[in-house]
Amino acid sequence: MRDNPVVSIIIPAYNEADSIVQAIERVRAVPLQKEIIVVDDGSTDETPALLAQQPDVVVLRHEHNMGKGMAIRTAIAHATGDIIIIQDADLEYDPMDIPRVIAPIAEGKAQVVYGSRFLTTKRPKGMRLPNWLINRLLAGMVRWLYWHPLTDEATCYKAFRADLLKSVPLTCQRFEFCPEVTAKVIRRGVKILEVPISYEARTTLQGKKIRWWDGIEAIWTLLKWRWKRF
Numbered sequence: 001m002r003d004n005p006v007v008s009i010i011i012p013a014y015n016e017a018d019s020i021v022q023a024i025e026r027v028r029a030v031p032l033q034k035e036i037i038v039v040d041d042g043s044t045d046e047t048p049a050l051l052a053q054q055p056d057v058v059v060l061r062h063e064h065n066m067g068k069g070m071a072i073r074t075a076i077a078h079a080t081g082d083i084i085i086i087q088d089a090d091l092e093y094d095p096m097d098i099p100r101v102i103a104p105i106a107e108g109k110a111q112v113v114y115g116s117r118f119l120t121t122k123r124p125k126g127m128r129l130p131n132w133l134i135n136r137l138l139a140g141m142v143r144w145l146y147w148h149p150l151t152d153e154a155t156c157y158k159a160f161r162a163d164l165l166k167s168v169p170l171t172c173q174r175f176e177f178c179p180e181v182t183a184k185v186i187r188r189g190v191k192i193l194e195v196p197i198s199y200e201a202r203t204t205l206q207g208k209k210i211r212w213w214d215g216i217e218a219i220w221t222l223l224k225w226r227w228k229r230f
Contacts, residue, residue, distance in 0.1 A: 008081030012071035069172030115157030115197035126201035
């Protein structure tokens with residue numbers, strides 16, 4: 001790892017016209033050497049037009065909606081930084097937390113770092129009870145199935161040494177990116193370090209796209225990759 005690593009900040013986006021410009025501006029303001037990669041996952045609103053006005057952003061596009069996992073996989077293949085971190089296009093996560101998340105990797109203390117919403121509070125403000133319950137369940141499954149201490153499996157803020165992440169054979173298409181990458185890095189013997197982050201939940205009416213069945217898929221993904229070869 002070089003002394004001043006480049007951070008590839010990946011932003012999957014699908015119909016995020018209401019927040020994508022502000023999200024990019026907030027990421028742009030983060031004091032890091034970085035590249036910003038936005039994958040427009042087949043948006044049908046004004047997202048493509050707004051992205052065309054961002055000359056310092058690497059914009060990749062899927063011709064039709066393929067899912068968050070596929071958008072992340074597309075971005076990983078194009079990332080040129082030393083560290084890769086995921087940033088949602090909405091404003092639930094504060095980009096100013098990114099330096100704290102990537103710091104242990106930049107300092108050579110970890111290969112994978114997750115920003116946890118549960119290290120400083122039991123239930124983040126605004127998080128609906130069903131979402132809280134599934135988050136608790138998924139973190140518990142990581143502890144039970146993989147014998148790895150983790151408080152927030154489903155966090156957006158997942159940071160990796162780029163060479164490690166690029167070597168992980170991902171098959172995810174939708175929101176199962178989180179459990180799949182978690183399972184596979186742990187099975188490689190890589191420890192996931194957690195640091196506290198801030199979080200401001202948004203509602204379905206505000207554009208939140210994850211649904212209850214994505215929780216079921218996440219549970220199945222953790223079970224599947226506990227024993228399946230890859």
